[in-house]
Amino acid sequence: MQSTSSSIYSSGSSTHSSNNSSTTTSSTPSQQQQQQQPPKQTFPIAYPPPLKAPTCFRRFTPNLLLQIQQLSTTSNKRRHIPILEVWQPSIFNTRVAKKVPKLGSGDVYVTQCEGFLHLRSNSEGQTDREREVNADDKEVERRVIGVVARNAQDEGKRMVYFEDGVGWEASSGDGVYRVSFQDRVLEWEKDVQGERFVLRIADSRRVKVARMSRTSVEMGSWGRRVREYLKDGLISEYGAETKEELDGRLCTLVLISGVWVAGQEGWINTS
Template identity: 30%
Template sequence: MYSLQPEAQSSSTLAPVLHASDTESQEQSLDAGRVKIKASFLLARPVPKHSLRVSSKLLLQVQQLPKDHRPVPVLEIRQPLLFKSKFTRGFQQDVKLRSGDLFAHLIESYVKSSPAGRSLSNSEDQTIHGKTFTANKVVGAICHNEMASKIFFQDARFGWQGRAIEVVGPQKSRKCYRFAINNEERDPACSSGIILQWEKKNEDVESAALLNGEMFTLFLIDRRARRKAKMATITNDRFEMNVRKSFVRESLQDCFDLMGYTDSETGDPRHVFESRLYTLTLTLGIWVGFQEAWFN
């Protein structure tokens, strides 16, 4: 059993970042244009401990920070110690994990932004034929590659491809990590033109108190509409999300449609949308952190 504690990097709090459907249920999921999606997460490291377990190694735990409540552990980032495929047996794609790859294990439901979704527990077990089954599951997998890593999600037919790039600016280039949906069945001419991009903040224009180390900002970029909006920030010990623009939610729903999500998740469509958003952005952000050697 691992005992986790947050990395004592900074005592300051990051400033918040301001950042169509065919069915009625999907419209309801995005209709709440006045409802913001805002959340804070703490990235905690496990205390080093020798273990005889050979199935996987706990590298990082993501703890959500609800308002007026203790931190809620929601996601664990683990690494298979051997070549293992059992962790991704329920995935829509054939995902084979190697020893250096990562997978995300959901251990508790996210605390949703809307009042109706603020349940702090998802650990209700179901007894079927005398056996107990929990809601815990592997929801994401990161497969490293020298050129471009691939990120898969359990209930989606298509994942994302991530790679490091350099974006040339007016004064100097900026390090970025770009992600695009890896939908091999879709005609490239019909692409949505939507990408997610983590960009390293320019230290010259940010206060030292705010940065306190490296920070990346996540942008949603809609190339066809020529729009770009902030969604989140990440440092080596904290993740902040703030989505409030309607076009961002609509573009994200387009992404989920392109990913080919199944209908295995039930409940309020807004809460399903928010859970998928947290899993997606946290997983992509953690991949960036590992590329930056924050968690190694």
């Protein structure tokens, strides 16, 4: 699949030292821990321009619905690096991955353009500048990493699948969108202003995993508790369990489930 340029998209104080040499400053353990925390990750959501082809012809080829980018923080320039792309399948190719069901009307699949910039396993051996150049210039094979498809056991529900077949059930009710794996449940719920969604662990409402608006998804750093709670639904039985791989899977789950919510909210047309 050919690379899609991000240029066609639209997405929605200094400290001075003291002259008094006898005065020294020290950081408390809590301040040091905050300094060691990775920065918040922002994933802008970009929409392609409207297609000019008649609707009846659009299903003959895959239809690009949106692109999820990552805001680079590795240089002085703020750059949007394409990370994921969301596609509506063509009527001739409904089997996009071996271990997930065939896709039908209203189903979508997600391909990866570039590894997540903030995870070490995706940038090992590269400088920050090399990583950004590769994201723009290197021809990257589009790999399907997940789908949002019908639940084979319940036609009224959807499933969020990873490419290796691990599936999370998607359901909605009372204004809340839920994705669950066995007894592990995440909930997308509108904030008090009703303009953004907040993703929380259902068993602990205080634990916020991400935030989403029409124009971006924001994620902070996750503690061990979040990883342990969700681990069984993130890694297949043959998968490794490094921190970077878990975080990569968790980022993917958040973003793909966010795509499902966007479709339910009418932000994208998946019909």
